[in-house]
Amino acid sequence: MALKKAPKxxxxxxxxxxxxxxxxxxxxxxxxxxxxxxxxxxxxTIVFYGSARLLPKSSASKNLSVLKKMKNPSRKxxxxxxxxxxxxxxxxDTVRLSQLITAWSMxxxxxxxxxVCSGGGPGIMxxxxxxxKRAGGKSIGLNISLPFEQNPNPYITPSLNFEFHYFFMRKxxxxxxxxxxxxxxxxxxxxxELFELLTLVQTKKIRKKMPIVIYDKKFWQNVxxxxxxxxxxxxxxxxxxxxxIAETVDEAFEYLKLELGKHYLQKPVSLFNQRTTITxxxxxxxxxxx
Numbered sequence: 331m332a333l334k335k336a337p338k339x340x341x342x343x344x345x346x347x348x349x350x351x352x353x354x355x356x357x358x359x360x361x362x363x364x365x366x367x368x369x370x371x372x373x374x375t376i377v378f379y380g381s382a383r384l385l386p387k388s389s390a391s392k393n394l395s396v397l398k399k400m401k402n403p404s405r406k407x408x409x410x411x412x413x414x415x416x417x418x419x420x421x422x423d424t425v426r427l428s429q430l431i432t433a434w435s436m437x438x439x440x441x442x443x444x445x446v447c448s449g450g451g452p453g454i455m456x457x458x459x460x461x462x463k464r465a466g467g468k469s470i471g472l473n474i475s476l477p478f479e480q481n482p483n484p485y486i487t488p489s490l491n492f493e494f495h496y497f498f499m500r501k502x503x504x505x506x507x508x509x510x511x512x513x514x515x516x517x518x519x520x521x522x523e524l525f526e527l528l529t530l531v532q533t534k535k536i537r538k539k540m541p542i543v544i545y546d547k548k549f550w551q552n553v554x555x556x557x558x559x560x561x562x563x564x565x566x567x568x569x570x571x572x573x574x575i576a577e578t579v580d581e582a583f584e585y586l587k588l589e590l591g592k593h594y595l596q597k598p599v600s601l602f603n604q605r606t607t608i609t610x611x612x613x614x615x616x617x618x619x620x
Contacts (some may be wrong), residue, residue, distance in 0.1 A: 444590060
């Protein structure tokens, strides 16, 4: 009796999901996104990092209001809701910054030159995709499969919605096309992403110009003492120039336009000339816009 034909290796689901085929799975998370980005004509991105836990102001306000109407809500729950409301400003600021940078980007040649890219989930990720959509632009979501399910947010451009298994392949696509980073307040994941990119820039493994904007001086000074790292000679003082701390949406937006224009658009700089720092007088001017 003739043997039944064996399945071709690329059709053998059992094999493709086995440890032996791990290399193929890794390679697929490189080739498939590459093909899709080429089809969508995406070459340059602006990556937003930040907490998945932050809520829109409307949701945070509603949650606090509901709690306050309850009989004897626990002090801890009320306190947490108040913190959520306080932190919701970063969600709203992310929406606005993403909207501004996307609207500006769509006017560059070619259109959609710098596409907003996020991790695809809730919180700051959702806010950045939402801002891009409000501006009428594309946005990318690089989601990751986790034990606690992280679903893609509804503001991602459907053709640019990705699902990764391997963290390192997801991180590759964050870094590979990024022409700028925006770091909003976040937890372990945000710290991991920030310091990995700072390390790659510091060691010149990333050689392209990639401005890194860290948002809100007060928050970041409370959680990381960058100055002390330099004071104790654990980093060079010049390493403090690898990032820029912005305190308002307008300040972050102007800095990004400055750096992207200078390094990728060859446009004359209108506000800050050819400097990489902003004077106190210029900061005061920008904050008046907020």
